[in-house]
Amino acid sequence: MSNSQKSLACQAPESVLNLSPEAQKLSGRIALITGAGRGAGRAHARLLAARGAAVAIVDIDEDVARATAADIVEEGGRAIALGVDITDRALAERCVAHVAEQLGGLDILVHNAGLIYSMTGLEQTDDANFNRLLAINVHAPLYLTRAALPYLRQSRAPRVIFINSQWGQVPDGHSYAYMVSKAAQLGLMKTLSKEFVSEGILVNAITPGAILTRMVPDEYIEPEKANIPLGRLVHPEEIAAAVAFLASDEAAFIAGQVLPVNGGALLVGI
Template sequence: MTVSTQGALATQAPEAVLALAPDANRLKGRVALITGAGRGAGRAHARLLAARGAAVAVVDIDEDVARATSAEIAEAGGRAIALAADITDRALAERCVAQVAEQLGGLDILVHNAGLIYSMTGLEQTDDANFDRLLAINVHAPLYLTRAALPHLRQSRAPRVIFINSQWGQVPDGHSYGYMVSKAAQLGLMKTLAKEFVGEGILVNAITPGAILTRMVPDQYIEPEKANIPLGRLVHPEEIAAAVAFLASDEAAFIAGQAIPVNGGALLVGI
């Protein structure tokens, strides 16, 4: 279904949206750990949380991009450290959390952003190794990190765990088994964590975007994706970051166990 959209909201630049509410001190004094934060959407999350006052740990498997994003934040007047780690390794994930808490003085906000797609294949073409790798990055790694972070989150005034999931975790498209299944499992993990820890004040939620305008979406898929989105475009990383910043803030203190769609209305037409 192709939807033609009129009006400013369909084409408004994300920079203009974010400029409406800079809120420079909203997250002052808090520490955020963001995985996959060296580039793409993770970089946008790191930049915005830092701009709103949080000290940010930029965690990425690629040390060079982690350092580049950390340096960019520092140059803008923020506080950030860069850590390189394969968070699918439990020992490395646990060490990563310990380093963040030691170097930045605690941990208040944990953002599970790291992710992969690999291939868009049917069942018979699904590679076992790729399937396992996607489960590792989308399910095992968040479990390891959250478990390691618990002692620090329990000491936080406003503890938050935020998953960057996908609309395809809610409505699968009939292929890309590793991605679809791992994202659905990730939502189950989010809800289970939310239910277990909400009584302790640890708020766990997810954001379920559609296709984000990053390198994870190959050029040949951009136009077909746009045709399925009522607002007529892909979501920008900065718009996902705005949702992350909201969930990390005091304004979201009564939200727990929710999967918040940021997809331009794609679910309205059944994607």
Template sequence: MSDMSGRTAVVTGAARGMGRTHCLALAARGVAIAMVDLDEAELGQAVQEVVKAGGTARPYAVDITSGAAAADLVTRVAADFGGIDVLVHNAGLLFSLTGLADTDDQDFRRLLDVNVHAPLALTRAALPYLRSSSHARVIFISSQWGQVPAGHSYGYMVSKAAQLGLMKTMATEFAPEGILVNAIAPGAIRTRMVPDDRYEEECRLIPIGRIGEPQEISAVVAFLASDEASFVTGQTIPVNGGALVVGI
């Protein structure tokens, strides 16, 4: 994969799990990382890990569900790094495994705020910098549940399906300007979103016979951010160990 030195990426939900490994994967290819998360303490540790591995990173403890906060974040990142080339919309919420009838209205709004409104606000704010970049990329970390109903977690599924619709709309609108927009739809990945007591059940359902590791999603993030993905836009890339093949 080509070297990406000189580029800057903003990664949300960067303090732990997939967000942290996305930062490590991009930093290993020369990308400077603006790491965004609400958990200031854990975010600091994640930044230290990236720097210790030889990367360049700075922490930004920001709630970007506010459009004003997203705009302020973009201004700060551009001042610190000189521009923005890549957005990785990784931050996400799941909440409970309830059906729609049992989903609390406030929880549902919060799901939409984090999974849909925040990526929209951040992308809007970053547009002037993306338009001036020769390597502009917007990458959504969605979910296979945004593609296929799981039979539970309906609020989460609705928000992730909306996220994929937002991605396709952005891809269509921004393609003429050279801004490439794609999504990754992970299946079961070893993060805090998958409780330990569900690992065995998840493994039985997945054709490969195991759940995925965060680094396996990060490898696709790095590809989509690279020059090798220069003809890829508007796509949802499933990374799920074959789960969708058997309809789960």
């Protein structure tokens, strides 16, 4: 990227300087969202599409990816679906290239895919589970972001957004595979931000508390609520609103930051 391109990429959008109500709109932008077939990822995809973005629904389960894409199209949006195991480097790279070719580029990359974590102590932590969570939470975002760089550099508003967890900030003393992988993911986010912010590529993370999706077993809902000052779990749409904000022109001066969406859980040390 030339110096003039860097300068242009780092300028504040006119819509922000004028406090335009259009600043939240994402018309003409292209987003790739992992784990977007169901749950919170589905909510992210639907909201970004409603704001005008074309969205690529990437999920290891192609059937749910297709269903979500079909719903978005039915609602008047533009979407494509891909069934991909993003922990496979070659598949992840081909996925990004395919999305850029089909949709005409890439502006927004949302690392949302995740796994249900096991509540185990150190001695009970399974090596295979530990490695699997590192693969999905650290390796896959690295592969995808690296593959996306050529397209993000061509974007006028490039964004990389990690859906992390409050446990990435404050570990609970067990669930090693999940806690360590989420903490490592935050380190990856900050390192990417520091390297690419001068090119105008804004990399940030959202750290939700427990989200009201199938990933939280029924028996954990009440105990989780007891740790949240607002007294409830966060809804997927509330995380999606934070994603839409970080993807928008209104967030054009936010880089390398962690946005907690946890109902005040960190106030009481979870």
